[in-house]
Amino acid sequence: xxxxxxxxxxxxxxxxxxxxxxxxxxxxxxxxxxxxxxxxxxxxxxxxxxxxxxxxxxxxxxxxxxxxxxxxxxxxxxxxxxxxxxxxxxxxxxxxxxxxxxxxxxxxxxxxxxxxxxxxxxxxxxxxxxxxxxxxxxxxxxxxxxxxxxxxxxxxxxxxxxxxxxxxxxxxxxxxxxxxxxxxxxxxxxxxxxxxxxxxxxxxxxxxxxxxxxxxxxxxxxxxxxxxxxxxxxxxxxxxxxxxxxxxxxxxxxxxxxxxxxxxxxxxxxxxxxxxxxxxxxxxxxxxxxxxxxxxxxxxxxxxxxxxxxxxxxxxxxxxxxxxxxxxxxxxxxxxxxxxxxxxxxxxxxxxxxxxxxxxxxxxxxxxxxxxxxxxxxxxxxxxxxx
Amino acid sequence: xxxxxxxxxxxxxxxxxxxxxxxxxxxxxxxxxxxxxxxxxxxxxxxxxxxxxxxxxxxxxxxxxxxxxxxxxxxxxxxxxxxxxxxxxxxxxxxxxxxxxxxxxxxxxxxxxxxxxxxxxxxxxxxxxxxxxxxxxxxxxxxxxxxxxxxxxxxxxxxxxxxxxxxxxxxxxxxxxxxxxxxxxxxxxxxxxxxxxxxxxxxxxxxxxxxxxxxxxxxxxxxxxxxxxxxxxxxxxxxxxxxxxxxxxxxxxxxxxxxxxxxxxxxxxxxxxxxxxxxxxxxxxxxxxxxxxxxxxxxxxxxxxxxxxxxxxxxxxxxxxxxxxxxxxxxxxxxxxxxxxxxxxxxxxxxxxxxxxxxxxxxxxxxxxxxxxxxxxxxxxxxxxxx
Numbered sequence: 001x002x003x004x005x006x007x008x009x010x011x012x013x014x015x016x017x018x019x020x021x022x023x024x025x026x027x028x029x030x031x032x033x034x035x036x037x038x039x040x041x042x043x044x045x046x047x048x049x050x051x052x053x054x055x056x057x058x059x060x061x062x063x064x065x066x067x068x069x070x071x072x073x074x075x076x077x078x079x080x081x082x083x084x085x086x087x088x089x090x091x092x093x094x095x096x097x098x099x100x101x102x103x104x105x106x107x108x109x110x111x112x113x114x115x116x117x118x119x120x121x122x123x124x125x126x127x128x129x130x131x132x133x134x135x136x137x138x139x140x141x142x143x144x145x146x147x148x149x150x151x152x153x154x155x156x157x158x159x160x161x162x163x164x165x166x167x168x169x170x171x172x173x174x175x176x177x178x179x180x181x182x183x184x185x186x187x188x189x190x191x192x193x194x195x196x197x198x199x200x201x202x203x204x205x206x207x208x209x210x211x212x213x214x215x216x217x218x219x220x221x222x223x224x225x226x227x228x229x230x231x232x233x234x235x236x237x238x239x240x241x242x243x244x245x246x247x248x249x250x251x252x253x254x255x256x257x258x259x260x261x262x263x264x265x266x267x268x269x270x271x272x273x274x275x276x277x278x279x280x281x282x283x284x285x286x287x288x289x290x291x292x293x294x295x296x297x298x299x300x301x302x303x304x305x306x307x308x309x310x311x312x313x314x315x316x317x318x319x320x321x322x323x324x325x326x327x328x329x330x331x332x333x334x335x336x337x338x339x340x341x342x343x344x345x346x347x348x349x350x351x352x353x354x355x356x357x358x359x360x361x362x363x364x365x366x367x368x369x370x371x372x373x374x375x376x377x378x379x380x381x382x383x384x385x386x387x
Numbered sequence: 388x389x390x391x392x393x394x395x396x397x398x399x400x401x402x403x404x405x406x407x408x409x410x411x412x413x414x415x416x417x418x419x420x421x422x423x424x425x426x427x428x429x430x431x432x433x434x435x436x437x438x439x440x441x442x443x444x445x446x447x448x449x450x451x452x453x454x455x456x457x458x459x460x461x462x463x464x465x466x467x468x469x470x471x472x473x474x475x476x477x478x479x480x481x482x483x484x485x486x487x488x489x490x491x492x493x494x495x496x497x498x499x500x501x502x503x504x505x506x507x508x509x510x511x512x513x514x515x516x517x518x519x520x521x522x523x524x525x526x527x528x529x530x531x532x533x534x535x536x537x538x539x540x541x542x543x544x545x546x547x548x549x550x551x552x553x554x555x556x557x558x559x560x561x562x563x564x565x566x567x568x569x570x571x572x573x574x575x576x577x578x579x580x581x582x583x584x585x586x587x588x589x590x591x592x593x594x595x596x597x598x599x600x601x602x603x604x605x606x607x608x609x610x611x612x613x614x615x616x617x618x619x620x621x622x623x624x625x626x627x628x629x630x631x632x633x634x635x636x637x638x639x640x641x642x643x644x645x646x647x648x649x650x651x652x653x654x655x656x657x658x659x660x661x662x663x664x665x666x667x668x669x670x671x672x673x674x675x676x677x678x679x680x681x682x683x684x685x686x687x688x689x690x691x692x693x694x695x696x697x698x699x700x701x702x703x704x705x706x707x708x709x710x711x712x713x714x715x716x717x718x719x720x721x722x723x724x725x726x727x728x729x730x731x732x733x734x735x736x737x738x739x740x741x742x743x744x745x746x747x748x749x750x751x752x753x754x755x756x757x758x759x760x761x762x763x764x765x766x767x768x769x770x771x772x773x774x
Contacts, residue, residue, distance in 0.1 A: 062532075069535045073543065074554050075767050078527045085531050086518040096532040107525040120521045125512065131473040133520070134507045136755070138494040140465045144472050145449075145483040148456045156460065167461050170557045177616040181633060188632035197631055205630040207609070208621065213635045222594070229564040230618025234595065243592040244584055245575035246568060247636065248600045368523065380462050 045090030045114055052092070053100040060097025088115035112340055112366040139168065155371065160335075160347045162357030163373040172336040172364030173227030179360045179372040180218055180231050180299070183330045186378045187296035188214055190328065215293040217251040218332075219284055221300055223307030224256070226334055235299050238306050252284040252295060256304055257312040274316040278323065285327045297330035297359070298323075302348035305337040317352040324359075330378070333358040340366035432477030432501060439479070440487040447484025475502035496692075499727055499753040526555065542758065547722075547734045549744030550760040559723040559751030560614030566747040566759040567605055567618050567686070570717045573765050574683035575601055577715065602680040604638040605719075606671055608687055610694030611643070613721055622686050625693050639671040639682060643691055644699040661703040665710065672714045684717035684746070685710075689735035692724040704739040711746075717765070720745040727753035 059067060063081040070076050087094035091114055093103040103115075113120075123129060128146070137144055144150075155166045167182075169175040197212070205212025220226065220235035227236065234248050257274045260266035281298070288295050298320055304310035317333075324331040338348035340363070345351055349358060362372040446454060450468040457463050474481035478501055480490040490502075500507075510516060515533070524531055531537075542553045554569075556562040584599070592599025607613065607622035614623065621635050644661045647653035668685070675682050685707055691697035704720075711718040725735035727750070732738055736745055749759040 066530075066532070066535055070530070070538075073535070073538050073552055077767070079530060080528050082532045082534065083524065083529045085522045085524055086515045088518070088522055093529075107523050107529065110523045110525070115522050116518055117521065121517055124517045124520055128473045130508055130511045131475070131503055133511055134504065135472045135475055135502050136494050136497045137470065137472055138497070141467050142470045142480075142494065143453075143457070143466060145453070145469045147469065148453055148460070151457075151460050165460055171561070174558070174561065174616060180617070181615075184634065185632045197627075201631065202627040205627050205632070206624050207640055208624075208630075208635040208637055212627065212631050214632060216634050228568075229561060229616050230567070230621070231616060234617070237593050237595075240584075240589040240592050240599065243595075244588065244599055245572050245592070245601060247571065247603050248595040249634065249636070250595055253594055380464070 045117075048090035049092045049100050051100075052102045055099055056097045058095070058097075058099060060095065060099060062096045066096065085115075090114040090116075108365070109337060109342070110365040110368070112368070155367075155369075155373075158340075158346055159373050160349065160357055160361050163361060163375060165374045165376055165379060167371055167374065169362075169364070169370035169372070171370045172362070173229040173232045175336065175362035175364050175370040175372050176227045176232040176235070176299070176334065177229055179332055179362045179374065180235075180297075182360060182372070182374060182378045182380065183218065183297040183332065184214075184216060185380050186330060187216060187328075189381070216296045217249065217288060217293055219252045219254060219281065219288075219295045219298045219329075221254050221256040221304070223304050223310060224299070224301060225304070225306035225337075226299060226301075227336075252288050254281045254284055256300075256307070256310055257316055259311060259313070263313075270313065271315070274312060274319070277312075278316065278319040281320065281323050285323065285329070289327075295327065295329050297332055299332045299334060301334045302338045302352070303343070314352040314354075317349065318354060321354050321356075321358070330359040332360040332362070335361050336364045336370075339363045342366065432504075435477035436479045436487050438487075439489045442486055443484045445482070445484075445486060447482065447486060449483045453483065472502075477501040477503075495752070496724060496729070497752040497755070499755070542754075542756075542760075545727075545733055546760050547736065547744055547748050550748060550762060552761050552763055552766060554758055554761065556749075556751070556757035556759070558757045559749070560616040560619045562723065562749035562751050562757040562759050563614045563619040563622070563686070563721065564616055566719055566749045566761065567622075567684075569747060569759070569761055569765045569767065570605065570684040570719060571601075571603060572767050573717060574603060574715075576768070603683045604636065604675060604680055606639045606641060606668065606675075606682045606685045606716075608641050608643040608691070610691050610697060611686070611688060612691070612693035612724075613686060613688075614723075639675050641668045641671055643687075643694070643697055644703055646698060646700070650700075657700065658702070661699060661706070664699075665703065665706040668707065668710050672710065672716070676714075682714065682716050684719055686719045686721060688721050689725045689739070690730070701739040701741075704736065705741060708741050708743075708745070717746040719747040719749070722748050723751045726750045729753065 059081040066082045067076050067079055070079065081099075082096035084094045084096060088103075091102055093101045093115065095101065132144065139147070151166060151168075155168070156164070159166065167178065169178060201212040203212065204210060218235060220237065222237050225236050225238045225242075226232045228242055230246070230248075233242065233246060234251055236242060237253060255277045257270070257277050259270045259273065263270065285295050300317070300320060301307075302317070321331050333349045335347055335349065339361075340346065342348075343351065347361065349361070357375065360372050360374045360378060362370075364370040446468040453469045454463050454466055457466065468486075469483035471481045471483060475490075478489055480488045480502065482488065519531065526534070538553060538555075542555070543551070546553065554565065556565055588599040590599065591597060605622060607624065609624050612623050612625045612629075613619045615629055617633070617635075620629065620633060621638055623629060624640060642664045644657070644664050646657045646660065650657065672682050687704070687707060688694075689704070708718050720736045722734055722736065726748075727733065729735075730738065734748065736748070744762065747759050747761045747765060749757075751757040
């Protein structure tokens with residue numbers, strides 16, 4: 001492909017996408033139209049189009065022109081087409097070329113109840129919400145008067161059972177970054193066993209030196225995706241395009257179970273596979289402890305989404321929780337992708353019948369804000385101890 | 388302080404803040420009232436209070452109650468008091484207890500033109516902007532049709548001279564994270580000298596292993612503040628409360644000049660001090676190269692803000708740019724705090740008469756969005772090369 005121009009390559013890629021998409025799509029639409037005619041489904045969104053309508057290749061001429069313009073300003077490698085968001089409604093997305101698409105992907109699964117939902121549009125028009133956007137509250141220093149009620153009525157009202165604390169963040173990656181930091185603070189506080197940090201620790205950490213900067217780590221899984229900032233990226237092992245050329249810590253990575261289907265035909269094999277993975281987790285705890293770089297926590301997705309729709313049984317997650325406890329380590333279940341109802345329960349890990357709540361549960365995407373739920377013991381107290 | 392309850396300690400801290408604040412504040416207000424009476428200053432914001440009014444201790448009883456409630460949900464160590472943002476106007480902040488404060492701090496310097504500015508309030512009410520907030524565009528995949536124009540008319544219209552590319556981000560820390568990643572990609576691409584990444588590099592990076600995961604680093608300065616996610620935190624060296632207990636890479640840290648004032652009386656001493664710092668930067672480049680962990684870039688603030696209002700002369704920054712070029716490394720000037728007009732030029736580094744633009748300029752805060760400007764050569768191309 002060396003002789004192809006960037007634009008030609010983009011278009012080749014886009015047209016491939018387009019061909020596959022249109023073929024799958026028209027099959028789907030045909031099915032849906034029949035179903036709709038048969039069931040006389042109620043319209044969920046007033047004014048929603050009666051069906052999709054594709055009038056140009058995708059990306060169409062206007063999107064292609066915009067991609068070329070954008071390419072002079074920033075990387076467009078992932079751009080599919082441009083969208084008229086103020087026309088989008090319910091399940092339908094309107095592109096810049098007048099194509100109307102039934103959207104199965106909802107902005108990388110971040111829209112929980114459809115485009116331009118009238119209640120959300122109304123909420124955004126409320127003066128107190130407009131004031132929040134314009135006045136950019138520094139939430140950690142000067143929170144708004146209604147902050148406690150908002151946390152209670154919104155985020156804590158849907159907290160995973162057993163978790164009563166929550167910290168908000170702006171996005172999924174930051175939610176992982178700071179829940180990881182909460183793990184490290186908690187782990188070191190326990191190691192100090194109630195002793196406040198000493199002068200040497202307080203001084204050395206400023207310049208990334210021991211002992212204030214400890215050698216501790218978080219265990220992640222092969223094919224995991226937890227985000228793309230440096231701390232979250234350390235736990236991410238999906239595509240090279242996310243990882244190449246970045247200095248990253250050498251932290252332990254365990255295998256995630258590769259189950260065989262149908263599940264009821266492979267009960268024994270799958271149990272063996274999950275035991276193999278759990279045993280490796282145990283071994284890695286031991287190996288990293290011997291290295292003098294102990295594992296402070298495990299980060300795991302309830303379903304590996306980006307990594308290939310990989311599932312494991314409740315047995316596996318129960319086992320992970322047990323191993324974490326045996327090793328005085330935290331269990332972080334990353335619900336950025338799976339949370340907010342997409343698995344039939346509000347939080348995917350509610351399917352696992354864990355003995356107790358996971359220690360930390362980061363969220364973002366469909367929650368329409370970032371953050372993480374956590375157990376009380378993970379609330380930082382260092383600024384008191386160190387005074 | 389071991390016997391004090393958390394609440395007592397908070398209140399002690401808050402009351403100290405309050406005493407100092409009120410004393411300085413009433414002096415200031417007295418001065419301002421006199422100045423206003425003398426000058427008959429025009430009112431900048433229609434409806435702005437004629438002056439501050441403090442009617443309770445700060446935090447007042449309502450804020451104190453809310454702090455205690457919030458403490459059951461999350462850490463409140465940094466909370467000063469609660470705010471009624473929908474009452475805030477212009478230069479005045481309204482707290483939850485009816486106190487009206489002249490705000491010198493503007494939400495950690497993030498509000499460029501006052502609270503509830505009528506033009507910003509009007510912008511937020513526009514249907515296309517409401518649709519943007521509600522529909523959460525995945526900007527990298529499906530940008531809105533007006534995206535290119537917004538980048539051109541807004542962010543590129545105020546780009547630092549010589550920088551024509553921009554990438555948006557949600558906050559300052561993420562802007563540092565991803566501009567740092569742009570440095571690493573650029574550095575390794577140059578090291579490969581045009582050769583596409585090979586199979587081994589593409590495979591090994593997925594599990595944080597060499598050669599796809601290189602040992603390269605970014606040089607920062609003592610007393611620097613660049614943010615609190617793991618990658619930005621690696622460059623931050625201010626307070627232990629930001630750093631303690633986190634595993635962080637061993638990257639080089641150079642001294643930032645400690646100038647003596649008045650400048651015109653210490654010309655020789657300050658030149659020597661800046662030369663000392665520049666020489667250390669040179670030595671660190673050499674030292675880390677010999678370690679096999681070369682420095683891919685330098686990150687520096689034009690003014691160290693959080694670190695103590697530390698300034699250096701144009702000579703120092705010109706020297707940094709020269710040293711970066713001699714070492715095939717990038718120069719990142721972090722304008723998160725200093726950008727958007729707060730030093731008398733739109734970007735603080737415009738004071739430095741650099742030979743050419745810095746390679747990357749992250750921004751956030753008063754820009755009311757995050758992101759970074761960069762030279763064309765820093766646009767990632769790896770996803771093409773690796774295909």
